[in-house]
Amino acid sequence: MLCAKAVRNQLIEYDSRMEISQFISSQSQEVIDLFTNVFSASEGKTEGQLIGSLVSDLITTTEPQDLIGFVAITGVDIIGSIFFSSLVVPNEKTAFILSPVAIATNEQGKGIGQQLINYGISHLKSLSVDLAFTYGDQNYYSKVGFNPISERIVKAPLKLTYPEGWLAQSLDGSSIKAMEGTSHCVDALNDQKYW
Ligand SMILES: CC(C)(COP(=O)(O)OP(=O)(O)OC[C@H]1O[C@@H](n2cnc3c(N)ncnc32)[C@H](O)[C@@H]1OP(=O)(O)O)[C@@H](O)C(=O)NCCC(=O)NCCS
Numbered sequence: 001m002l003c004a005k006a007v008r009n010q011l012i013e014y015d016s017r018m019e020i021s022q023f024i025s026s027q028s029q030e031v032i033d034l035f036t037n038v039f040s041a042s043e044g045k046t047e048g049q050l051i052g053s054l055v056s057d058l059i060t061t062t063e064p065q066d067l068i069g070f071v072a073i074t075g076v077d078i079i080g081s082i083f084f085s086s087l088v089v090p091n092e093k094t095a096f097i098l099s100p101v102a103i104a105t106n107e108q109g110k111g112i113g114q115q116l117i118n119y120g121i122s123h124l125k126s127l128s129v130d131l132a133f134t135y136g137d138q139n140y141y142s143k144v145g146f147n148p149i150s151e152r153i154v155k156a157p158l159k160l161t162y163p164e165g166w167l168a169q170s171l172d173g174s175s176i177k178a179m180e181g182t183s184h185c186v187d188a189l190n191d192q193k194y195w
Contacts, residue, residue: 018112020119023069023081025059031071031081032056038102050193051100057188058083066186068096070120072103072112079104080112082120085189087133089154090181093172095131096124097185099194117144121171130172135165135195145169153178157185158195 023031035055040048058067062085072080080103084096098120103113121144124132134141138148146167153176156166170176
């Protein structure tokens with residue numbers, strides 16, 4: 001079983017093989033390729049290219065303080081990656097949205113996705129971020145603390161094709177209270193085709 005052996009600065013070792021660290025810009029092309037390949041394999045080439053270009057846009061168009069990425073590395077290979085970007089919600093709370101997530105096709109189902117997301121959530125807590133959102137399969141994201149949230153509580157930035165995929169978790173220990181108004185995502189995600 002994988003377990004946390006050491007925590008130092010931005011780096012954590014889960015076993016002798018895998019390390020999680022914060023994404024840095026020199027990893028951009030490798031990470032874009034990872035997302036393109038993983039989504040091409042699972043959803044088809046068109047989706048692979050769409051998500052690859054989403055990640056490219058996130059990296060190139062988002063202000064540094066509004067984007068936090070993480071990579072899982074074995075040896076010299078990036079085998080997983082996740083991005084959180086700022087979501088402006090209509091009250092004083094700070095929030096980030098998790099999207100997208102990819103684990104290399106031959107490394108899926110080994111718990112790496114959950115480890116990366118939990119690492120990212122811990123990092124957001126260390127920055128005193130109040131809320132985390134995502135948009136996806138609640139069966140998966142419920143394993144890492146996300147629960148469905150009604151748009152009557154927090155409105156999504158764009159129209160949701162699958163309202164049941166709108167998920168959130170509180171990071172500051174308080175329950176999520178209803179907010180009046182709309183939320184706003186970063187430019188890269190601000191396109192109806194992702195929602
Ligand atoms: C979805 C993904 C990120 C999960 O990461 P992972 O490392 O493979 O998953 P983990 O090993 O952490 O978790 C495995 C568990 O999640 C479940 N799971 C994995 N992928 C799932 C999915 N797409 N939907 C629902 N459940 C899923 C597994 O059934 C398993 O459940 P169990 O522990 O009850 O047996 C990864 O499989 C992936 O990159 N898939 C292709 C791209 C994608 O769909 N990304 C997510 C949307 S942004």
